[in-house]
Amino acid sequence: MAFITRQNIRSLSSSAALRAAIKHVTVIGGGLMGAGIAQVAASTGHSVVLVDTSEDILKKSTKGIEASLKRVAKKKFAEKPEDGEAFVQKVLKNISTSTDAVSVVQGTDLVVEAIVENLKVKQDLFGALDKAAPEHTIFASNTSSLPIADIASSTARLDRFGGLHFFNPVPMMKLVEVIKAPATSQQTFDALLEFSKALGKHPVSCKDTPGFIVNRLLVPYMLEAVRLHERGHGSKEDIDVAMKLGAGYPMGPFELLDYVGLDTSKFIIDGWHEKDPDNPLFAPSPLLNKLVAEGKLGKKTAWVRNLLQTQNVNNSPENT
Ligand SMILES: CC(=O)CC(=O)SCCNC(=O)CCNC(=O)[C@H](O)C(C)(C)COP(=O)(O)OP(=O)(O)OC[C@H]1O[C@@H](n2cnc3c(N)ncnc32)[C@H](O)[C@@H]1OP(=O)(O)O
Numbered sequence: 001m002a003f004i005t006r007q008n009i010r011s012l013s014s015s016a017a018l019r020a021a022i023k024h025v026t027v028i029g030g031g032l033m034g035a036g037i038a039q040v041a042a043s044t045g046h047s048v049v050l051v052d053t054s055e056d057i058l059k060k061s062t063k064g065i066e067a068s069l070k071r072v073a074k075k076k077f078a079e080k081p082e083d084g085e086a087f088v089q090k091v092l093k094n095i096s097t098s099t100d101a102v103s104v105v106q107g108t109d110l111v112v113e114a115i116v117e118n119l120k121v122k123q124d125l126f127g128a129l130d131k132a133a134p135e136h137t138i139f140a141s142n143t144s145s146l147p148i149a150d151i152a153s154s155t156a157r158l159d160r161f162g163g164l165h166f167f168n169p170v171p172m173m174k175l176v177e178v179i180k181a182p183a184t185s186q187q188t189f190d191a192l193l194e195f196s197k198a199l200g201k202h203p204v205s206c207k208d209t210p211g212f213i214v215n216r217l218l219v220p221y222m223l224e225a226v227r228l229h230e231r232g233h234g235s236k237e238d239i240d241v242a243m244k245l246g247a248g249y250p251m252g253p254f255e256l257l258d259y260v261g262l263d264t265s266k267f268i269i270d271g272w273h274e275k276d277p278d279n280p281l282f283a284p285s286p287l288l289n290k291l292v293a294e295g296k297l298g299k300k301t302a303w304v305r306n307l308l309q310t311q312n313v314n315n316s317p318e319n320t
């Protein structure tokens with residue numbers, strides 16, 4: 001039985017205040033991860049603005065969110081499909097889109113960045129947002145592999161900057177790694193933990209170390225599978241089947257690389273290799289490099305091709 005003490009009341013009310021504090025969320029990057037984060041935040045009653053670089057991308061992101069919500073609704077409201085449709089429409093109403101990050105952050109409590117895995121690009125974005133966002137706004141990066149402290153260094157709000165690392169597909173994966181960089185305040189860290197719980201996720205606390213917990217283990221494993229194949233020790237199909245049936249993983253390493261994105265996986269491994277060139281776990285893979293150079297990025301390739309086609313149509317003389 002829990003006794004109500006003054007300390008309990010204090011901690012309950014401060015956690016309720018933190019939960020209440022994050023109402024409006026700006027998600028930057030409407031790709032694989034950003035669309036999922038926006039969907040989950042909107043599904044849990046947050047008001048969300050999703051930002052990307054073009055209206056075409058945002059249209060695709062919104063379509064993807066709608067399709068994913070329908071999958072969720074199909075299960076959640078199996079008995080009452082009409083409630084499922086109402087749920088989808090209600091969640092979509094919580095999401096608006098913009099191509100102007102600087103103007104939308106002016107009224108936001110939390111920025112979650114999920115753009116390309118490149119330190120300079122992330123720093124430039126946060127540097128610009130820092131000047132426009134209110135004092136209380138917390139900044140968080142969904143980076144897979146970059147130090148949060150390095151990204152935060154482009155801002156003057158080191159205490160209000162942390163990591164929120166979600167997993168793909170965001171609507172299905174329960175984990176969020178919450179990263180406390182050396183300068184992240186306890187209040188910010190607690191607010192990020194509370195926010196993750198408010199999304200229905202299970203947060204774990206991480207230090208600001210390369211790959212945090214999951215990717216420090218998962219990325220070397222996926223790359224070792226590629227090397228195993230490059231050495232001629234197994235076909236891609238057999239390696240995938242072996243890890244699914246022999247180790248109980250839901251996807252084999254090649255399926256997972258395809259799912260995460262070959263470009264993102266390459267950004268991660270190249271960045272770590274640059275910092276720690278003697279570590280054989282971080283050795284670049286010729287096969288991965290070749291596929292990325294050919295524009296074969298995995299599951300997202302069809303999405304990107306589709307988008308380029310749409311842009312070509314929109315830019316064609318008939319449409320101008
Ligand atoms: C790189 C990084 O920084 C970090 C990372 O993210 S690493 C990657 C981490 N992710 C993983 O390891 C994913 C491993 N894979 C899995 O867990 C599972 O394969 C999976 C959840 C993705 C799919 O599950 P599955 O049973 O294999 O396949 P599938 O039959 O397609 O899906 C089952 C149900 O999940 C749900 N689902 C799957 N993806 C969904 C999505 N994007 N949105 C909504 N629902 C989804 C649906 O309800 C689906 O049922 P329907 O087909 O009826 O719609």
Ligand SMILES: NC(=O)C1=CN([C@@H]2O[C@H](COP(=O)(O)OP(=O)(O)OC[C@H]3O[C@@H](n4cnc5c(N)ncnc54)[C@H](O)[C@@H]3O)[C@@H](O)[C@H]2O)C=CC1
Nearest residue numbers: 029030031032033034052053114115116117143144168260
């Ligand atoms: N793919 C994965 O499985 C996971 C990726 N991540 C991380 O999440 C981040 C995003 O990854 P993905 O969603 O996979 O990438 P993605 O390539 O699918 O999407 C990135 C999106 O950001 C947009 N973008 C780029 N620069 C921008 C800018 N300056 N302003 C606004 N939008 C911009 C792009 O147009 C694109 O739509 C990366 O840091 C990645 O490491 C984290 C967890 C899992």
